[in-house]
Amino acid sequence: MTQPQTVDVPLEDRSYKIHIGSGLIEQLGTLCAPFIADRHVVIISDEKVASHYLPKVESALESVTSRGNSLVVDEGETSKSLDTCYQLWQEMIELPADRKSVVVALGGGVIGDLAGFVAAGFARGIDFIQIPTSLLAQVDSSVGGKTGVNLPQAKNMVGAFWQPKTVVIDIDVLETLDDRNFRAGLAEVIKYGLIMDDALFTRIESSMEAILNREPAIITELIQRCCQCKADVVTEDETETSGRRAILNYGHTIGHAIEAVYGYGEYLHGEAISIGMVAEAEMAKALGMVDDVFCDRQKAIFESAGLPTTCPAGKEEALIEAMTRDKKVASGKLNFILPTKIGDVESVATPGGEAIAAALKACS
Numbered sequence: 001m002t003q004p005q006t007v008d009v010p011l012e013d014r015s016y017k018i019h020i021g022s023g024l025i026e027q028l029g030t031l032c033a034p035f036i037a038d039r040h041v042v043i044i045s046d047e048k049v050a051s052h053y054l055p056k057v058e059s060a061l062e063s064v065t066s067r068g069n070s071l072v073v074d075e076g077e078t079s080k081s082l083d084t085c086y087q088l089w090q091e092m093i094e095l096p097a098d099r100k101s102v103v104v105a106l107g108g109g110v111i112g113d114l115a116g117f118v119a120a121g122f123a124r125g126i127d128f129i130q131i132p133t134s135l136l137a138q139v140d141s142s143v144g145g146k147t148g149v150n151l152p153q154a155k156n157m158v159g160a161f162w163q164p165k166t167v168v169i170d171i172d173v174l175e176t177l178d179d180r181n182f183r184a185g186l187a188e189v190i191k192y193g194l195i196m197d198d199a200l201f202t203r204i205e206s207s208m209e210a211i212l213n214r215e216p217a218i219i220t221e222l223i224q225r226c227c228q229c230k231a232d233v234v235t236e237d238e239t240e241t242s243g244r245r246a247i248l249n250y251g252h253t254i255g256h257a258i259e260a261v262y263g264y265g266e267y268l269h270g271e272a273i274s275i276g277m278v279a280e281a282e283m284a285k286a287l288g289m290v291d292d293v294f295c296d297r298q299k300a301i302f303e304s305a306g307l308p309t310t311c312p313a314g315k316e317e318a319l320i321e322a323m324t325r326d327k328k329v330a331s332g333k334l335n336f337i338l339p340t341k342i343g344d345v346e347s348v349a350t351p352g353g354e355a356i357a358a359a360l361k362a363c364s
């Protein structure tokens with residue numbers, strides 16, 4: 001077994017390590033011992049992930065604590081709701097969990113965001129650990145401490161910044177992830193190339209076959225590079241105050257609107273932001289920030305990853321309405337993160353109607 005790689009997230013008293021490698025679920029006891037030894041553990045997972053990995057995780061953690069419970073919710077985006085939080089808080093108080101209990105999020109981004117928020121709210125905040133199992137969660141959502149749930153009107157509208165104590169990424173679990181969800185995770189990987197790492201973008205372009213074949217070396221490399229990119233951004237602007245962290249939102253203004261307008265079921269997050277990035281690049285083109293060459297190259301990489309780049313016409317008004325509820329709206333002005341070249345983006349305050357129309361036309 002090769003040594004796990006680590007990425008540090010230096011955030012003063014909220015600092016933590018991300019461990020990346022093969023066979024790490026078996027090593028969970030050792031990796032998590034500093035945070036869970038002899039403490040009560042509440043593993044939160046979804047039914048699909050639990051069916052594959054819960055017994056293994058429970059048994060690995062039993063080596064460091066004898067007190068633990070597992071709570072399993074339905075799989076899918078609709079579990080990222082206040083109703084599910086309430087249900088989990090009720091179950092935790094009955095266990096009973098207390099302020100020294102530790103939540104372990106075992107699953108994709110839905111479970112990480114949900115369980116993180118459950119931990120942030122329970123007894124005014126208890127420790128939590130991320131064990132991300134989808135590609136999307138391994139490259140993005142498990143890092144950085146954004147936790148929360150959706151409202152029907154707006155994605156991720158209720159939440160908290162709550163950093164995990166550690167993140168353990170076992171690449172072996174990707175074996176059981178279905179193809180559609182694997183490709184959805186690639187949308188966030190491509191995003192990191194587009195917003196801040198042109199070499200990563202070129203690497204993805206030239207390695208798509210190996211990536212889609214899930215060759216461990218390239219997958220480990222992508223996870224490591226994305227986690228490092230995210231750690232760098234989060235370290236600079238943990239709570240999205242200076243604006244630096246907002247670059248991670250490229251494609252998300254339209255992407256989140258698509259997810260909400262279609263009822264959080266039709267499009268996976270990665271699919272919605274793939275369409276969102278294509279549309280927002282058209283907006284940047286309408287503003288003279290990028291040219292056709294950029295837009296074509298970006299669209300081609302999403303197509304080669306098997307990701308959607310359009311959604312049906314007819315929902316433009318609902319999409320605009322949903323965008324007005326984006327968390328990047330400040331003092332009534334909606335900010336978009338738009339590309340200037342591969343590897344760089346800028347924040348643009350309320351582009352004109354023509355640019356927004358160009359973006360929505362590109363969606364359909």
Ligand SMILES: NC(=O)c1ccc[n+]([C@@H]2O[C@H](COP(=O)([O-])OP(=O)(O)OC[C@H]3O[C@@H](n4cnc5c(N)ncnc54)[C@H](O)[C@@H]3O)[C@@H](O)[C@H]2O)c1
Pocket residue numbers: 046048049052075076077080107108109110111113133134135136137140141142143144145146147156173174175176177178181184185268269270
């Ligand atoms: N907090 C953040 O910074 C951040 C960043 C990006 C995305 N997100 C959020 O993440 C969510 C999307 O995450 P996701 O795409 O992981 O969705 P998800 O958690 O629903 O997982 C996708 C599907 O894959 C299954 N699955 C997960 N791991 C598996 C495995 N190893 N084997 C078999 N099946 C597995 C799940 O059961 C689910 O059906 C969205 O809600 C999005 O808003 C948050």
Ligand SMILES: O=C(O)C(=O)C[C@@H](O)[C@H](O)[C@H](O)COP(=O)(O)O
Pocket residue numbers: 140144146155156188245246248249252327
């Ligand atoms: O971590 C961040 O910051 C991001 O923006 C990462 C995004 O990929 C992610 O989808 C995030 O949940 C979106 O955040 P939001 O603040 O727009 O809800």
Ligand SMILES: [Zn+2]
Pocket residue numbers: 140188252269273
């Ligand atoms: Zn995202």
